[in-house]
Amino acid sequence: MVRRVGQSLVVLAGVSVVVFGLVHLVPGDPVRLALGTRFSQESYDALRERSGLDQPLIEQFFGWLGRALQGDLGVSFRSGETVTSQIAERLPATLTLAFASILVALLIAIPLGTISALRPRSLVDRVATVISQFGISVPDFWMGIVLILVFAGTLGWLPSGGYVPLTEDPGAWLQRLLMPALVTGVVSGSVITRFVRSSMLEALGSDHVRTAQAKGLPTRQVFTWHVLRNALLPLVTVTGVQLAYLLSGVVVVEIVFSWPGLGQLALQAVQARDYPVLQGAILLFAVVFLVINLIVDLLYTAIDPRIRR
Amino acid sequence: MRTTRLLSLSAAGALALTACSGGGESVDTGDGGGGAGGGGGDVLAVAVGAQPDQFDPHVTSAYPSFQVLENVYDTLVVPNPDDLTMEPSLATDWETSEDGLTWTFTLRENVTFHDGSEFDAADVVYSYNRIMDEQLQNAYRFENVESVEAVDPQTVEITVSQPTPNLPALLGGFKGTAIIPEGAAEEYDLTTEAVGTGPFTLESSSASSTELAAYEDYWGGAPSVGGVEFRYIAEPAAALTALENGEVQWTDNVPPQQIESLQGDQDVELQSIPSVDYWYMSMNFDREPFGNPLVRQAIATAVDREAVTEAARFGAAQANQTAIPEGNFFASDYAPFDADTEAARQLLQEAGVQTPITMGLMVTDEFPETVTAAQVIAAQLEPIGIDVDVQTVDFATWLDRQAQGDFDTFMLGWLGNLDPFDYYHSQHITDGVNNYQGYSNAEVDRLLLAASSETDPDTRRDLYHDAIEMIVDDVSYLYLYNPNVVQAWAPGLTGYTIRPDRAINFEDVELP
Numbered sequence A: 001m002v003r004r005v006g007q008s009l010v011v012l013a014g015v016s017v018v019v020f021g022l023v024h025l026v027p028g029d030p031v032r033l034a035l036g037t038r039f040s041q042e043s044y045d046a047l048r049e050r051s052g053l054d055q056p057l058i059e060q061f062f063g064w065l066g067r068a069l070q071g072d073l074g075v076s077f078r079s080g081e082t083v084t085s086q087i088a089e090r091l092p093a094t095l096t097l098a099f100a101s102i103l104v105a106l107l108i109a110i111p112l113g114t115i116s117a118l119r120p121r122s123l124v125d126r127v128a129t130v131i132s133q134f135g136i137s138v139p140d141f142w143m144g145i146v147l148i149l150v151f152a153g154t155l156g157w158l159p160s161g162g163y164v165p166l167t168e169d170p171g172a173w174l175q176r177l178l179m180p181a182l183v184t185g186v187v188s189g190s191v192i193t194r195f196v197r198s199s200m201l202e203a204l205g206s207d208h209v210r211t212a213q214a215k216g217l218p219t220r221q222v223f224t225w226h227v228l229r230n231a232l233l234p235l236v237t238v239t240g241v242q243l244a245y246l247l248s249g250v251v252v253v254e255i256v257f258s259w260p261g262l263g264q265l266a267l268q269a270v271q272a273r274d275y276p277v278l279q280g281a282i283l284l285f286a287v288v289f290l291v292i293n294l295i296v297d298l299l300y301t302a303i304d305p306r307i308r309r
Numbered sequence B: 001m002r003t004t005r006l007l008s009l010s011a012a013g014a015l016a017l018t019a020c021s022g023g024g025e026s027v028d029t030g031d032g033g034g035g036a037g038g039g040g041g042d043v044l045a046v047a048v049g050a051q052p053d054q055f056d057p058h059v060t061s062a063y064p065s066f067q068v069l070e071n072v073y074d075t076l077v078v079p080n081p082d083d084l085t086m087e088p089s090l091a092t093d094w095e096t097s098e099d100g101l102t103w104t105f106t107l108r109e110n111v112t113f114h115d116g117s118e119f120d121a122a123d124v125v126y127s128y129n130r131i132m133d134e135q136l137q138n139a140y141r142f143e144n145v146e147s148v149e150a151v152d153p154q155t156v157e158i159t160v161s162q163p164t165p166n167l168p169a170l171l172g173g174f175k176g177t178a179i180i181p182e183g184a185a186e187e188y189d190l191t192t193e194a195v196g197t198g199p200f201t202l203e204s205s206s207a208s209s210t211e212l213a214a215y216e217d218y219w220g221g222a223p224s225v226g227g228v229e230f231r232y233i234a235e236p237a238a239a240l241t242a243l244e245n246g247e248v249q250w251t252d253n254v255p256p257q258q259i260e261s262l263q264g265d266q267d268v269e270l271q272s273i274p275s276v277d278y279w280y281m282s283m284n285f286d287r288e289p290f291g292n293p294l295v296r297q298a299i300a301t302a303v304d305r306e307a308v309t310e311a312a313r314f315g316a317a318q319a320n321q322t323a324i325p326e327g328n329f330f331a332s333d334y335a336p337f338d339a340d341t342e343a344a345r346q347l348l349q350e351a352g353v354q355t356p357i358t359m360g361l362m363v364t365d366e367f368p369e370t371v372t373a374a375q376v377i378a379a380q381l382e383p384i385g386i387d388v389d390v391q392t393v394d395f396a397t398w399l400d401r402q403a404q405g406d407f408d409t410f411m412l413g414w415l416g417n418l419d420p421f422d423y424y425h426s427q428h429i430t431d432g433v434n435n436y437q438g439y440s441n442a443e444v445d446r447l448l449l450a451a452s453s454e455t456d457p458d459t460r461r462d463l464y465h466d467a468i469e470m471i472v473d474d475v476s477y478l479y480l481y482n483p484n485v486v487q488a489w490a491p492g493l494t495g496y497t498i499r500p501d502r503a504i505n506f507e508d509v510e511l512p
Helices: A002-025 A030-035 A041-050 A057-069 A083-118 A123-137 A140-154 A170-205 A207-214 A219-247 A251-256 A262-272 A275-303 B009-024 B063-069 B121-133 B167-172 B236-244 B256-262 B293-302 B305-313 B341-350 B368-384 B395-404 B420-428 B442-452 B457-473
Strands: B043-048 B077-079 B086-088 B091-096 B102-107 B145-152 B155-160 B200-205 B209-214 B227-232 B269-274 B278-283 B317-319 B357-364 B386-393 B409-414 B478-489
Touching (some): A002 A275, A030 A041, A030 B395, A083 A123, A083 A170, A083 A262, A170 A207, A170 A219, A170 A251, A207 A219, A251 A262, B086 B091, B086 B167, B236 B256, B256 B269, B256 B478, B278 B368, B305 B317, B305 B368, B305 B478, B341 B368, B357 B368, B395 B409, B409 B420, B420 B457
Parallel strands (some): B357 B386
Antiparallel strands (some): B278 B409, B278 B478, B317 B478
């Protein structure tokens, strides 16, 4: 465990260098962008100095790193607010959408994948394959706009977008959550369905399942103890990956549904070359991936004792 | 997958804590139309395309910020909604000295800021000096200004280094030169707070909406609605849906391809009027063969502006060859180029250019209409032997490359122009700050300089017209079109005026 912590700190240090370097390598001058098209050279120099961009890159980096270690990610060029408060403002919306999407995805993937695996090449299996293929290949913005036009426009059942915290109005919260969660859930669910089907098939065909069946164990028992347990391992991994992806912001869906999450924030930061916000957001995404990987590993150990060391 | 098991449980805990602390700060969209409100009426909900970056009028350059600030701050003078001539706002009248070097503004009495403090000349002096001393966003507007002084609490005197007939347009063109209370920058955090004299006060702002409340003590009388809620809806189809199903009552985020069909729609009131903006293409004079005027004229002749306009704006624009839209006092009807492929081919031959040549055309996805227009232009130039390489980059890269002169040709627009000076001066005068194409014509320089300080309107217009014809003939810019301002609102909403300068003002709006 201690070694893992050490490893992760090394990786995180590497990530911070890469994050800082990459962000500053992107062409485009934030000062020029902030000033728009009409400005004087004096205004340009003044703003450059105020934002600290006149300092050598190496000094900027160590300044940023030093403050980041103390939990200070700097101040947005664009809004003048602290990066931490901007991220904190958007985290609830992102967490809400990510977990709702994973729920939708699993509700789709587990039954669909299981049924397909139990009856391979049957009609059910083929329909499920077509559905998941559809979910993977349809652009999410298209699906989003179609849902808006149907459910908000034609039927008028749901609002066209936006976000209301659960604590404020649970009804409005759920109404606004439904469509974006469905879109991201269908996309993630389609990916996961494939994994459920193939790992389930593999488990069904494995030697110990055949042995168990030969011993005359009841089908239900064979399924829960031998098939499901083995099939669960890859499911945990792929769900973890999907969750990390969702937590890093689903930019397109957030834009279509006016969902004020981290994806939207990161996109705005890229467009404005808002270095502090961009660095903060990417660093957070890196941490999210690392943490989820760790959780996935822990779950692995819990499910499969062979991995325990 | 298992090679990257990293980070301790304590870090996971820290992340969860951050998440929880974030949960306390609510992100409010309000529900339906209700919510914040100072005065008697209901709240007007509007859908805008993007979130304001911040609220300091002297610092921001973002249009989404000005959409809000227009309703919160005032300037000394303000463009009239119809012909955009300057009319009184915080200044009731103004006069120029004989030599044109001293402007005296008489200020309105009984005006209070949103924090209750009294407005007077000291606030004007403070606001303008802040912009000039700190070299903020709009410092360039004060280039000719030598000093701003308070003669008495109701009088401000501005001294300029040379006659500046467009000073009122510079001071009142938009809220970037708003008047803030003396000392406000030290007393308030102007990036998130606002202390104006306008009809609405800034109540709150979040990642999904900004809320304004009616200011009961507004000098022009309290607004009829209780407040305005700006919701950010980036996707035009979603914004239109929100308007159609009554979630919002106004939007300027209308899908361009639907403008025509919406004009007959009973559920939406749509208006489309010509704006003061123009879109153009510019060629790099330092790159051969574009330094050759015949080549530029060949390209100007090959481009069919009507077709470009139709494709880029679905007709919601007027093709133009001279920048200033028809109907403006300074507009010129000079239009020497007829779309003619054969004539263009001949000009290119006269120039001695060996075709085919390749021409880079740099556009930015920040303005998708330029990408469409570029594709149409590429198709139009192909028959005369010019192979257009459309380079779509993001805006930050675009600005960088423009500044470095790293382009064959580019396309963009100038928005929010009021005076002919805005339309022509810095773009075409030798070494002008916005003369990225590298145009230089001594006669044009002389005319533009004379026009910039000419106080007689008719003489000034003639000077500009002479300059314009040379600029057009030399193809310093290849002008394309003036786009329309397109906005839509709920039927029955009254008291709102759509304006050519895209300023949106909800002071007199009454809900259906």
